[in-house]
Amino acid sequence: MVKSHPKTITKSYWVPTETAGERVFWMSLEFSLNRRSKAGQPSIAEVAWSSGSADEALLELPPVVPERIRREAQRLIQPWPDSRYTDAYRRSGGILNVFTPPWGEEQDEVWAAMAAEWKAQDFANDQARQEAFLALEQQWNTTPHPFFARLTPAQVMVCGGPHEAELADEFLRRLTRMCDGRPFQSEGEALIKTLMLLRGWQCQPRKGGRTVLDIIVSERNELLARRDRALNESANSR
């Protein structure tokens, strides 16, 4: 009996910066973690949510996958913390965010403002103060963030699914057609041109009147709901 072997597919895109190139690569890894097999087998992320074990989920990866990618995949499917999802800073954020220059806590004006407000408040005791802080962290996790193209950190954490993967490929092919070989005066100019194309593209209505943005957001919400179901089932079965 011949076991099915993993296929190697190489794709080549034009991207405006080296950093964006790396992020596009990691974005495709994120997409692959949410992809179910053609036979409808659960995705790697779903196995991790149900089993609570990143190691068990990674058994699904073919042995040829390099160690560096395996480590990155392991990070991506780690259980999420009860506190703030700071790992969202390190994820690609999908096609809507993949070209955004990397940023983190230092640049996060939203969290800085929330934390400053919390610090300025008076609390009855330390416990109330701590509870308010935890509530604030939850609020950050589920509030659309201006630097994540208004995805919530939770929507960033869950990563993109197969529809977004297709859309990303479509955009990257379009970008390549439009920009490959075109001279740019600077990296910044290339980056801005790319982002202008992206923001125009994400507003385009598709079949059924939904925009690219609508499709991406609703798929990420569906993945979050799937994750919640898997975690609940896993908790009930224990």
Place this chain on the structure above:
Amino acid sequence: MSRKPRKRKRPRQAQSRQRSRMPSVYQRNIHQADDILAGEGVEIRPDNWQQLALDWFVPNEPERGELARYIADHEPELGVSWARELLRLEVFFQARDYAQIIAHYDQAFSRYPRCALVEMWVADQIFRHAGDFWRARQMYRYVVDHLPYHPKPYYELGFMSYLLGDFVGALGWFNQAAEQVTDDDVEMGARVFYNRGMVRFALDSDREAAIADVQEALRRKPDYPQAKEALRGLRGRVRWVPW
């Protein structure tokens, strides 16, 4: 065919001394800027440094008034050396050498009190050429705090928010820019209203508001091809208008 004479190999230590004496690209450009200034007959002295800074860097109002205020506030810390650095910066702006503008700003201006006007212009290079959004954003926010009546930093923050995919934030910044921009500032006014119209349409397909803004942009600058194209699109039946 004659052979080139072989150069005697210098000891490694001497080679490294030689390298360190060679001027860097940055230093070469500084010398060139000084040559250009000398060629223009500029001689910066204790009795004329303020006037030269104003005449060279900001010949027009309201920026001229802003820089004059900055000089008055920080006069003891500035002087001939500061004016020389500012004039060199202006030469690099005129040469459109963005890498040198940023390098010179970093090397020369950290010694002096922050000047919102200088930051506003340098931030443009950091944003639009170096692509360092986060550094530029901090600088624009500083400018907003210190030059609250200037429309440019609001406009740039609006444009940056749009690029980041934050259309709500972009609209807020463009609204503030629209409040500050005067009829005299034709280019900035047209850009502010055109971009605000586009964001309004992208946000919630508010066609009427978008048309009003694009018309305002065209009133300020009738020869604005992108605005004309957008207006045609908005008046048609399309559900999406190219930016």
